[in-house]
Amino acid sequence: MTLKLPRTPSFRLDGKTALAVGASSGIGQAAAVALAEAGATVTLAARSIDKLDLTVSALQALGLSSSALVLDVGNVEALEETIASLPAFDILVNSAGLARHGPALTTTPADFDAVASINLRGAYFLTRAVAKRLIEAGRPGSLINISSQMAHVGGIDRAVYSATKHAIEGFTKSMAIEWGCHGVRVNTICPTFIRTPLAEQTLSNPDRLRWIQEKIKLGRIGELEDIMGPVTFLASDASSMITGTALMVDGGWTAG
Numbered sequence: 001m002t003l004k005l006p007r008t009p010s011f012r013l014d015g016k017t018a019l020a021v022g023a024s025s026g027i028g029q030a031a032a033v034a035l036a037e038a039g040a041t042v043t044l045a046a047r048s049i050d051k052l053d054l055t056v057s058a059l060q061a062l063g064l065s066s067s068a069l070v071l072d073v074g075n076v077e078a079l080e081e082t083i084a085s086l087p088a089f090d091i092l093v094n095s096a097g098l099a100r101h102g103p104a105l106t107t108t109p110a111d112f113d114a115v116a117s118i119n120l121r122g123a124y125f126l127t128r129a130v131a132k133r134l135i136e137a138g139r140p141g142s143l144i145n146i147s148s149q150m151a152h153v154g155g156i157d158r159a160v161y162s163a164t165k166h167a168i169e170g171f172t173k174s175m176a177i178e179w180g181c182h183g184v185r186v187n188t189i190c191p192t193f194i195r196t197p198l199a200e201q202t203l204s205n206p207d208r209l210r211w212i213q214e215k216i217k218l219g220r221i222g223e224l225e226d227i228m229g230p231v232t233f234l235a236s237d238a239s240s241m242i243t244g245t246a247l248m249v250d251g252g253w254t255a256g
Helices: 026-037 049-061 076-084 109-137 159-182 197-203 206-215 225-235
Strands: 017-021 041-046 066-070 091-094 141-146 184-191 246-249
Touching: 017 026, 026 041, 026 049, 026 091, 026 141, 026 225, 041 049, 049 066, 076 109, 091 109, 091 225, 109 141, 109 159, 109 184, 141 159, 141 225, 159 184, 184 225, 197 206, 225 246
Parallel strands: 017 041, 017 091, 041 066, 091 141, 141 184, 184 246
Antiparallel strands: none
């Protein structure tokens, strides 16, 4: 008798369509590349078309299927109209985000509102808009918000940022519960400090860098490539039983 062994589900995304938001640089751009390399047809979205076009051209030069879409998650009404006008996306990776770091005692209402508008309000309604199209089409999907390790701990000068990221974890769990019956999965990826141009202001500060390196148990700053595997995993059938959870990519920061 031949023993029938289980087979590893595919990490490939061939035939899938993906929307990567905040994809003109940094983590969002890396996520878009990862999805395209895995075989998905990727729509890259951000507020500026110029940077998007550069990334799309580079992907197309590699023979990867991609296109650009101007999208501002801070404008919820326009966002919802745009998503409603497009075919349903099988995959969402939302990396649009804003940080205005500073002591909690000096936080202004304007700074609070600006960060919450993108990180929380925009993320919430973007996720809902993509899910709505999937449910209308009767299709399953994987929706991923790029959250942060600061969604699980606190940090120096990060009260507002951390508050918005904690909130993302809350709506992720609730949406996952609501939409599980439709086969729509909702998860977050929670990176530590990743070496991007946006992070350089923090990483160039010797005191902050020392604090970060002490917290990251693997002893190094994260690289963009560290995000690409987790994105592919959560987007693919290899994670088909995972929803309502956070994938920590933090080098052990929150374990301690």
